[in-house]
């Protein structure tokens with residue numbers, strides 16, 4: 001965390017590897033990156049941790065700061081939370097029980113499927129709609145990159161975000177509660193670790209935005225654990241139920257692919273948007289009041305859904321194909337949620353509520369009059385710029401450079417075309433100066449001419 | 453005291469009747485500007501909806517026109533002026549659900565007869581003038597300190 005600004009970001013830059021190219025600045029959906037002194041710098045206030053820059057970087061200079069596995073030692077009892085996309089990372093169609101067994105072999109004491117949390121959230125969402133407590137359009141709270149995007153770019157839409165904790169948090173909440181009672185140990189002795197497909201989830205754990213603390217104690221990336229896990233998965237012999245909580249149905253596992261939440265919530269009028277650009281388009285429409293007939297919006301920053309998350313190992317399309325198979329298989333063999341999970345009724349379990357506050361970006365000035373003066377000034381500068389949006393100045397486009405100049409964060413000569421023009425003008429001046437003969441010289445010349 | 457002169461920003465967009473490819477661009481630009489200037493979300497939304505409905509009416513119902521916006525810290529003035537068939541019975545046009553949009557336009561999702569009523573609902577001040585066979589002028593003011 002940056003204690004000065006209060007903003008959290010977990011996308012980091014390996015300065016050695018960064019060549020200062022324009023790939024990431026162009027792909028950032030909130031224009032939060034500038035190249036300064038040859039290195040890509042993130043403007044924290046604008047970053048939503050979506051990971052698009054990591055995807056765009058050809059030099060693998062961006063990475064996500066996750067926890068070290070040493071953190072596991074701090075807890076007596078360790079529970080892994082596998083995200084649905086993890087099921088799609090293995091070559092042989094994996095039986096979830098086999099995956100959970102391998103997670104135990106990896107060093108966790110137990111595993112609790114995020115997919116179960118997803119089913120609980122979906123059921124509660126549906127109930128809230130059916131009892132008239134929720135009215136559309138409501139936006140899913142499952143993707144933290146989308147939630148942060150709404151906070152900074154669509155502040156008014158924060159009131160439309162599903163007021164329920166996302167599946168990963170619900171899974172953590174349930175896992176801790178049930179395990180502590182089962183083992184008769186204090187809740188704080190249990191460590192809960194999320195196996196994340198993305199940077200956004202890391203941020204949501206370290207810096208939750210819903211007004212309640214995270215129930216998760218640490219986050220490991222799927223990539224981080226994959227080498228050992230994929231090996232262990234192959235070793236698992238005979239798929240026996242390990243006695244844990246592997247009880248997710250296909251509906252829950254489906255949260256890993258786009259359209260999966262829609263299937264699980266099952267309302268009349270739903271809309272699915274995946275990929276950050278599509279999500280922005282849909283939010284623009286929603287903001288204009290064009291989606292009034294829609295009840296529920298499943299929005300995911302990654303295209304294809306979480307299988308497209310940057311911390312997965314396998315190509316998102318391949319993972320999706322695998323997940324599709326597992327989903328079908330699980331749906332065939334699964335009982336309804338409350339029969340699989342009698343605890344939910346016994347506990348009269350309540351899904352934790354969240355409330356997301358807007359966090360609008362200050363673009364030009366916190367005062368409107370000042371902002372207008374700056375916009376007018378930026379417009380004037382923009383007219384002088386070539387309009388090529390080449391990015392060589394370190395800003396994503398000419399307009400962004402013009403605004404940076406007005407904000408005192410860049411100079412006109414950062415534009416290589418303006419610089420070239422200035423050098424040319426200067427060159428002409430030097431050339432013209434060189435052509436002028438000093439008076440003394442020309443007098444001598446005159447005398448010489450006279451002698452001859 | 454930093455008693456600086458009140459700023460004003462003018463924007464003008466040319467609209468072409470039946471141009472459904474560029475439809476919505478003008479109001480989208482207006483929305484982005486207002487957001488960037490830091491107007492309250494409710495003000496941005498109301499101004500954006502008013503601009504959008506005015507823009508679409510010119511594109512759907514008229515031959516050509518212009519959308520003008522004058523932004524000051526206190527208020528946003530939106531004018532839509534067009535050359536087109538004009539509106540014979542304004543009172544009727546202002547009613548919810550009244551529309552003369554042809555089937556082709558309805559296929560595109562317009563023609564619910566909600567545009568003008570919504571403009572009036574979201575505007576703080578609203579004026580409409582029209583001359584049959586010549587054109588229509590809409591003038592809307594959104595107060596920035598409201599909402």
Ligand SMILES: Nc1ncnc2c1ncn2[C@@H]1O[C@H](COP(=O)(O)OP(=O)(O)OP(=O)(O)O)[C@@H](O)[C@H]1O
Pocket residue numbers: 505509510512513514534536537538539545546550551552553561562563564565566567568569588
């Ligand atoms: N600029 C205009 N020029 C000519 N006629 C217009 C103009 N604007 C509105 N009208 C007339 O007024 C009617 C009502 O307009 P309104 O915007 O309320 O509904 P609509 O445009 O038909 O449908 P919607 O706005 O819901 O898509 C129109 O159908 C049209 O007959």
Ligand code: SF4
Pocket residue numbers: 050142143144145146197198199200201300301302305306307308309310
């Ligand atoms: S879509 Fe899934 S993987 Fe991608 S950012 Fe959102 S939560 Fe993370």
Ligand SMILES: [Mg+2]
Pocket residue numbers: 505508509563566567568
């Ligand atoms: Mg209309």
